[in-house]
Amino acid sequence: MDFPLLTVTAAVPAVGAILTAAVPAARRTAAKWLALLFSLATLALAVLIAVRFEPGGDRYQLTESRSWIADFGVRYELGVDGIGVVLIGLTALLIPFVIAAGWHDADPLETSSKRWRPTQGFFALILMVEAMVIISFEATDVFLFYIFFEAMLIPMYFLIGGFGDRAHAGSDENAAAQRSYAAVKFLLYNLVGGLIMLAAVIGLYVVAGNFSLQEITAARAAGTLDMATNTERLLFLGFFFAFAVKAPLWPLHTWLPNAMGESTAPVAVLITAVVDKVGTFAMLRFCLGLFPDASKWATPVILVLALISIVYGALVAVGQRDIKRLVAYASISHFGFIILGIFAMTSQGQSGATLYMVNHGLSTAALMLVAGFLISRRGSRLIADYGGVQKVAPVLAGTFLIGGLATLSLPGLAPFVSEFLVLVGTFARYPVVGIIATIGIVLAALYTLVLYQRTMTGPVKEEVRTMPDLRLREVLVVAPLIALLIGLGVYPKVLTDIVNPAVEHTMSDVKQTDPKPEVAVEAKNGEEAK
Amino acid sequence: MSAIAATATSSGEAVQFWILGTVAVIGALATILMKKAVHSALSLAGTMIILAVFYLANGAYFLGVVQVIVYTGAIMMLFLFVVMLVGVTAADSLKETIKGQRWLALLCGLGFGILLFAGIGHAGLGHFNGLGRINSAGHVEGLAQLIFTKYVFAFEITGALLITAAVGAMVLTHRERTERAATQRELAERRVREGVQLPPLPAPGVYARHNAVDVPGLLPDGTPSELTVSGTLRSRGQIRDVSGEALDDLKALEQRSAERLGREEASK
Amino acid sequence: MNPVNYLYLAALLFTIGATGVLIRKNAIVLFMCVELMLNACNLAFVAFSRMHGNLDGQIIAFFTMVVAAAEVVVGLAIIVSLFRTRHSASVDDASLMKL
């Protein structure tokens, strides 16, 4: 253990948050640049992690281990596997965009007092969330993970409740009430999940005697740690419930549309593209790793719920009148796919699910941020208030379309790869489930194109006529995301190479092997050497 | 003495127990049921004296005496003093203001009592050793030996407690004057500034037939000014309103003057 | 007569005192009820002392008295200062614990 790279990666944004918060009220712009700088530094560190990570090496790398609460066997243990590396990369990558996209979202209103410092708070909270998310991806100690899994709620609560979307329907008071409703709902849902998980964490300690993921997983695999069937199932449910709320899985999803609808677009991206990923990531790492048998036991029900999420989320998205809520329901549908992939228990499914987490982050970020730019121009979230934007602001419409196409998983854009892998992986084990899930791709096209048609095409609406096209800052935010979407859609190998070994480990945790094809076909020509 | 050691007591003690016990219970009930605090206090004092007698009967001579001197003599007097201070005549309204409180209280009390009785009965305490052997070396000496050996720390601590309590009582009741008292001039200026009561308060008994402290002075229009009566009396409601009388007197006086003047006019 | 009856009496007095605490509103009377309960306890201690044939019970009763004295002093001081500020000795007027 030489240089504590993982700790530093998580600490840099945290330090950045504190420094940003300390910037005096008048130096607003300085705070923004400071936050951006720190987020970029974090990105550099994340890249360093990816570089130093050896895909073929140990399962957990760059590990750190320090004693923390010796009496309860709680250790400060960090380590990343391929899945963690990829998700840390996603987080570190998205935060600069979130910051840049939200550059003016937290500027104080002219009426507010001079000493009021919302800008500093906004960016500090974003960085704080980043720090906590990163450490959640790194923690290999269940207790450590739990702490940050829960602590994340605090800055998120303030981000949702404190910095709402200025474009809203109705009066300011009404909007404030809506916002605080959304924030409280977010907090309550996740707290309930977290508390149930806490019980399970304690239960796990009672059963296993320590909190170390690696030790418990190893003991489970070696058969030295027996859990009674019912105990394991209950503990699994405790963990899964918390992650299912966070992910969110139907029917625990209703906090997401509120939270995403009421918060600013960058915060909405933060919620769905970054924070929610902790839920799905944890399913993969903790649920499957700690409770393999119970995971298999619960699979049928979870698959059904995931299917409902996919179809239901998409259908409800079609019926939305609010752009951001539509994206939220689309996300619910996508989370259904991710969970489907995880619990299909095939390497294609799980690799696909991991890629899906990344790609969904990118695609939702692109779509949501452009939607945010659009909404900030017109000051309304209602789809019906738009029309013909394409003619007035072609670049905005074009980027919006690409974001939408990514959401509907068009081949050539990154989400296609992951969605198809999930479908194939699911189909290989559960053909019927796979076929029903395929309906999701039709519905995704439906809600995306309906949204695009209603907002961007048709006669130009009077209120839209003067809408400016994307500004340089906004182009700089969207262009790299689109480039990444295309790049990862055409060459996803950069990610799969990192992810595949980790998925193999997870598969061996649950003692599952891929279903063999009915007919074994000889590997075609010499290209197989990979 | 020897009877104390037995399982059963002497019949004399039995008689004493049943009679005084009944009185003690009646006293206790009176304590909680009497309307006026003074009556409650007196009933309690009675119960305590009876308890002192029981102490004596149980061989606790020292305690019996202390009970009379300290409890009944000092503590109960303290109670009475406070009762007087607060208002001896103010009857405590027995009307219950909290819904269901009384019934709940009675229910709880009854249940608790039954439980205690059941507990005592269940414990099967039949045999009494009696204090004969212990008290043989001198009762007070025996107590002293225990207090200054086994319980010496507790004793010292209770001493500290008493001192603390005394200091605490002083702190609670004493009001330190934190600023210089206002001079007459300042008071006068303040009155002018506030414009509430420009002239000094009327002295007690002004425009009144009575010159007692509980009679308020009358304002020029003949209404009584409560400000002229001491606050304690005011809060006890012990102000004697004589304004009606005074007004009548005034009227009579005017009548008489008028008659006299009229006569004088007539005589002109 | 069995001396256990003293215990029964103590229990009865204690219960009456406790009930008094619950139903009276006047702080002073309330305090008297507390005194009654303490006295009931003392009686029990004394009876126990006789039962066990040692003086420890009486010592405890003695301490109880001392503590009761201290308590009365402080308690009455509180009542007086309360009365000064609120002009009432009713405990119900001090319903400040309400939300």
Next chain:
Amino acid sequence: MENLIALLIAAPLFGAVVLLCGGRRLDKTGHWIGTLLAAVSFGIGVVLFADMLGRSADERTLTQNLYTWIPVEGFQADMAFQLDQLSMTFVLLISGVGTLIHVYSIGYMEHDERRRRFFGYLNLFVAAMLLLVLADNYLLLYFGWEGVGLASYLLIGFWQHKPSAATAAKKAFLVNRVGDMGLSIAIMLMFTTFGTFAFTPVFGAVGETSEGMLTAIGLMLLLAACGKSAQVPLQSWLGDAMEGPTPVSALIHAATMVTAGVYLIVRSAAVFNAAPDAQLVVTVVGAVTLLFGAIVGCAKDDIKKALAGSTMSQIGYMILAAGLGPIGYVFAIMHLVTHGFFKAGLFLGAGSVMHGMNDEVDMRKYGALRTYMPVTFVTFGLGYLAIIGFPGLSGFFSKDMIIEAAFAKGGTEGWILGGVTLLGAGITAFYMTRVMLLTFFGEKRWQPDADGHEPHPHESPKSMTIPMVILAFGSVFAGAFFEIGERFLKWLEPVTGYSHGNPPVSAMTVTAATMVMLLVGVGIAWAMYGRRPVPVVAPRGSLLTRAARRDLYQDDFNHVVLVRGGEHLTRSLVYVDHSLVDGVVNGTAASVGGLSGRLRKLQNGYARSYAVSMFGGTAILIAATLLMRAV
């Protein structure tokens, strides 16, 4: 040589990227860049073709593996291309016709301020279509498949300010997505069955799995083909797709993209050959669509929609032929190529007519245009003769072969299919003659447009007529060229295989019957539209006409069942989400709130009240203790 394959795709792709990202500064030159790059692709195609001709029949397949696209344990999709005779045919068709239509568009879109973008989309389409036909595995094919879908979406909706165009684009994409579902399920089936979805290994292993599985794969592939090629029941989007600019209709919705379904089926010949049930369904779908499209085409007054109906019908021919198995594969492709020529020519001609008629599309408001637009008239007329199968022109050869092949299927099926194709030939003659007569013959029926402008029909500029001439040339001679010495058959046979079948009647008989049907069709059309003046306002018409005008009510069915039903479903789900799912949670919250409101009353602030609780609690504790002791 194989390294050139990627360049085929890269050239137009590069064009698309440059044009779409280039911004305003390319407005002046954009269309030239686009055309040039399409032409480059065609040039490379020709070079590869020449190279391929130089090699013997079994060495003609070229492969190029760029890199592994999606490598996951047990799952490998390569970014790899395969160029064989079948692909080569398509490459030449796509890049060739594509280039011509690029040229045509230079003139056609001259006054459109977003011309650069149009060319970007066209280039994107060419790239995606080439990817589709060059892919060496189904997943990559799927990539191209959706890519052309995207390009089609963008181009149909190119005039997005028209709500009808935007709706048509959305509809096309959605209906295609349903087909795509079929393709993805087919890929998944292949993956679970064979562990791979690359062409060569899958086709090699076909014999080792059950026929049921192959039938399932075949049917799913057919679903995909139905979506892309506008076959019943997924045909409804094609008519609406005519909202796009006419070059788009010519290139995408006539010559190339819509034939992708045929390509898919012919490419998967190995699967279909081993799954006769699936083949039967394919032929049925083809036969139904053949008639469906033809009937619809008879009733439409919109020239482009009439042609769209015709396209549907002609693709029905191809699908039917492809369903016949080795008897028909070659002819399906042959008809596809000749159809590419004459239908593109017809569309370009229609575009030319519209160009001169202030974008009027109603044929009833044309008439007598032959003298005003001679070049258009001649090229359109040649295309017309080709499509109805006038002897000697390309349509004659290719369609005749399909009809023969249908009979050669043998048995009752053969007779039924043959009969349908014959009937279709007659109807084709009818509706195409109708189009011809309404547009170029009769008296002038021109109407001023909405702004009151009288149309001044005039011949289109050179950039438009030249491609029309070239295509007309192709529609006249391609068939004969292919058929003489069975050149096309020999060319494709190594890929698709060929069997002669057992025709119950001689080829001459079939040809004669076709000629009779042709004459009957033309005659009826002449009787209805040639002899009498044509009313400008369409008469009410018979039941069948009215039904055909409404696409045989298929759209209405879709609207009522899918659109309305879907709307109700989503609306009720939104309600469910809000009231039920959220309601449960909010209800719980409200009841907890209510309960705590009640409980709060216990905390009334009276010390005595608390004392009761304490006292009662103590009593209960003591009771519990005693009870525990007692027990």
